[in-house]
Amino acid sequence: MSTTTAAAPRRTAPALPPKASAPRRTAWTPTLLLLLGAVYCLVPVVWVVTAATKSRQELFTTFTYAPGTGFWDNLTELSSYRGGVYWQWMANSALYAGAGALLSAAVSGLTGYALAKYRFRGRSTVFNVLLAGVLMPPITLAVPQYLLMSKAGLADSYWSVLLPSILSPYGIYLSRIYAEAAIPDEVVEAARVDGAREWRLFRSVALPMMVPGLVTVFLFQFVAIWNNFLLPYIMLGDDHKFPVTVGLYSLLQQGANEPALYTLVITGALLSILPLIALFLGMQRYWRVDLLSGAVKS
Amino acid sequence: MASPPPPRRALRRRGSLAPYGFLGPATLLFTLFFALPIGFAVYLSLRATRVKGLGLGSHARTEVWAGLSNYTSALADSELLAGSGRVLLYGALLVPTMLGAALFFALLLDVPRVRFGAFSRLVIFLPYAVPGIVASTLWGFLYLPQVSPGYYLLTRAGMSGPDLLHGGGLYLAMANIAVWGGTGFNMIVIYTSLRALPAELYEAARLDGCSELQVALRIKIPMVAPSLVLTFFFSMIATLQVFAEPMTLKPLTNSMSSTWSPLMKVYRDAFVQGNIYSAAATSVVIAAATLLLSFGFLKLVNKRANGGS
Numbered sequence: 001m002s003t004t005t006a007a008a009p010r011r012t013a014p015a016l017p018p019k020a021s022a023p024r025r026t027a028w029t030p031t032l033l034l035l036l037g038a039v040y041c042l043v044p045v046v047w048v049v050t051a052a053t054k055s056r057q058e059l060f061t062t063f064t065y066a067p068g069t070g071f072w073d074n075l076t077e078l079s080s081y082r083g084g085v086y087w088q089w090m091a092n093s094a095l096y097a098g099a100g101a102l103l104s105a106a107v108s109g110l111t112g113y114a115l116a117k118y119r120f121r122g123r124s125t126v127f128n129v130l131l132a133g134v135l136m137p138p139i140t141l142a143v144p145q146y147l148l149m150s151k152a153g154l155a156d157s158y159w160s161v162l163l164p165s166i167l168s169p170y171g172i173y174l175s176r177i178y179a180e181a182a183i184p185d186e187v188v189e190a191a192r193v194d195g196a197r198e199w200r201l202f203r204s205v206a207l208p209m210m211v212p213g214l215v216t217v218f219l220f221q222f223v224a225i226w227n228n229f230l231l232p233y234i235m236l237g238d239d240h241k242f243p244v245t246v247g248l249y250s251l252l253q254q255g256a257n258e259p260a261l262y263t264l265v266i267t268g269a270l271l272s273i274l275p276l277i278a279l280f281l282g283m284q285r286y287w288r289v290d291l292l293s294g295a296v297k298s
Numbered sequence: 299m300a301s302p303p304p305p306r307r308a309l310r311r312r313g314s315l316a317p318y319g320f321l322g323p324a325t326l327l328f329t330l331f332f333a334l335p336i337g338f339a340v341y342l343s344l345r346a347t348r349v350k351g352l353g354l355g356s357h358a359r360t361e362v363w364a365g366l367s368n369y370t371s372a373l374a375d376s377e378l379l380a381g382s383g384r385v386l387l388y389g390a391l392l393v394p395t396m397l398g399a400a401l402f403f404a405l406l407l408d409v410p411r412v413r414f415g416a417f418s419r420l421v422i423f424l425p426y427a428v429p430g431i432v433a434s435t436l437w438g439f440l441y442l443p444q445v446s447p448g449y450y451l452l453t454r455a456g457m458s459g460p461d462l463l464h465g466g467g468l469y470l471a472m473a474n475i476a477v478w479g480g481t482g483f484n485m486i487v488i489y490t491s492l493r494a495l496p497a498e499l500y501e502a503a504r505l506d507g508c509s510e511l512q513v514a515l516r517i518k519i520p521m522v523a524p525s526l527v528l529t530f531f532f533s534m535i536a537t538l539q540v541f542a543e544p545m546t547l548k549p550l551t552n553s554m555s556s557t558w559s560p561l562m563k564v565y566r567d568a569f570v571q572g573n574i575y576s577a578a579a580t581s582v583v584i585a586a587a588t589l590l591l592s593f594g595f596l597k598l599v600n601k602r603a604n605g606g607s
Binding site for chain 1: 314318319324328330344392402412415418428435436439445446447450479481535538539562569578
């Protein structure tokens with residue numbers, strides 16, 4: 001039924017639709033429902049902002065959304081907790097996510113370009129095998145990865161978290177779609193006729209065209225590594241190497257025996273989401289989520 | 299590059315080797331961090347330790363071939379079965395709710411003359427930037443009777459609030475965290491594919507007197523079906539891998555067991571109880587089940603797609 005309507009020949013819209021006043025009115029019901037959804041999404045965010053201002057005594061005694069008086073104390077206490085280990089966690093997260101996402105975007109770009117622009121033996125096999133990586137439950141990988149890292153003497157090191165985060169099946173998939181859409185075959189051919197070698201062709205012709213897609217890969221991978229818990233949780237024992245997710249978890253676990261730490265957990269949680277929200281708002285235009293559904297129009 | 303164009307044959311040969319070079323880094327990483335660990339997990343799953351004598355001294359424990367015994371005990375393990383059941387129930391609550399909400403909000407955003415669209419879209423997408431650990435911590439506190447605003451209002455009104463951290467409420471509590479975190483992302487995926495549809499598709503229907511609701515039900519939803527399949531697929535896989543959220547709620551409630559989800563059981567077996575062989579067998583079983591489910595789903599969808607059109 002819908003397909004017949006959809007396939008009907010295009011009609012030119014008449015100058016005046018049946019109800020002339022309709023186009024100017026706001027659609028209130030959908031607007032209100034959307035705002036309701038937005039309010040639901042803000043419930044815990046607004047709470048963490050107010051809760052971070054509450055002192056220990058106020059946390060469980062004052063109304064949920066009532067602001068408290070202890071924000072400054074919470075902040076200084078968190079900063080001095082175990083010699084400022086919290087800020088070390090934040091720096092570690094920035095390192096894991098920043099370096100990991102950069103390397104990931106580079107490897108994805110190279111691989112996606114090769115898969116999109118060359119016809120060679122084993123191309124679809126390589127692609128399918130890489131994509132099957134998405135389906136592997138992380139624990140299936142992380143436990144043996146840990147054991148192998150221990151054998152190599154790398155367990156509980158920065159490398160043990162950084163190296164396994166570089167290969168991203170998603171990133172390769174996105175880069176491939178993007179390279180297919182953004183790099184015209186004629187440009188590649190023309191560069192070849194001009195005598196460009198394949199590596200130079202990639203570096204100076206293809207790579208600049210892929211930059212918008214690779215920024216998206218970087219952003220997705222940055223968020224994925226920043227938010228990752230399982231891998232660093234398994235790999236690391238020394239809490240000076242923890243990313244902020246594992247650090248907050250260890251703090252929360254201690255809080256179960258020592259509820260005084262709860263205000264630190266909450267203040268830490270608030271501070272930990274600020275950088276990602278800033279990244280998110282600042283780079284809004286670079287999120288090309290349309291890549292995920294394979295719809296690229298550039 | 300000022301060199302003259304090389305002869306054609308040389309060009310072709312060079313072109314045919316180049317892609318393999320470009321694939322080098324990814325292949326190396328895949329071998330080291332995917333293929334090798336998977337192979338190692340399979341190898342370990344077929345091994346076990348035997349204790350000699352009294353089990354004292356460094357050479358008292360030796361590793362021996364165990365055949366399929368780790369698998370038979372993993373499959374017969376009632377905790378694994380119970381964990382899988384819990385995750386399936388959790389997924390059955392979560393996935394339809396999350397995707398239903400995502401589709402609903404995407405359709406609302408696509409309604410003409412809707413206001414604050416950009417604002418709502420951004421705020422609903424925002425939880426995607428919040429790590430699962432942090433999201434579960436925040437909601438976990440909000441579920442506590444001393445903190446929960448709902449509880450506060452209910453007790454003021456003289457009623458007792460529901461306990462979301464015990465019994466069946468735990469499923470709702472868990473599903474709510476994941477719905478909160480995942481709706482926005484899926485909404486954006488569906489919304490982008492809605493925007494990619496040509497507007498003429500529904501102009502004609504509107505002129506024929508279709509309401510917005512009819513346009514949504516009869517044109518938009520069928521047209522974005524591929525996106526729904528994609529989001530369903532990824533949500534299903536993410537649900538099977540749930541780990542960080544129950545781990546975070548555990549310190550806040552005593553009704554979250556350390557084997558709540560199958561992944562938690564693997565973690566406990568490997569790192570708390572130190573039985574890496576049984577953990578390896580269980581994780582191979584989980585991987586096989588995931589692959590089976592995924593391919594089964596893709597096959598089903600392909601059949602539908604081919605049979606339908």
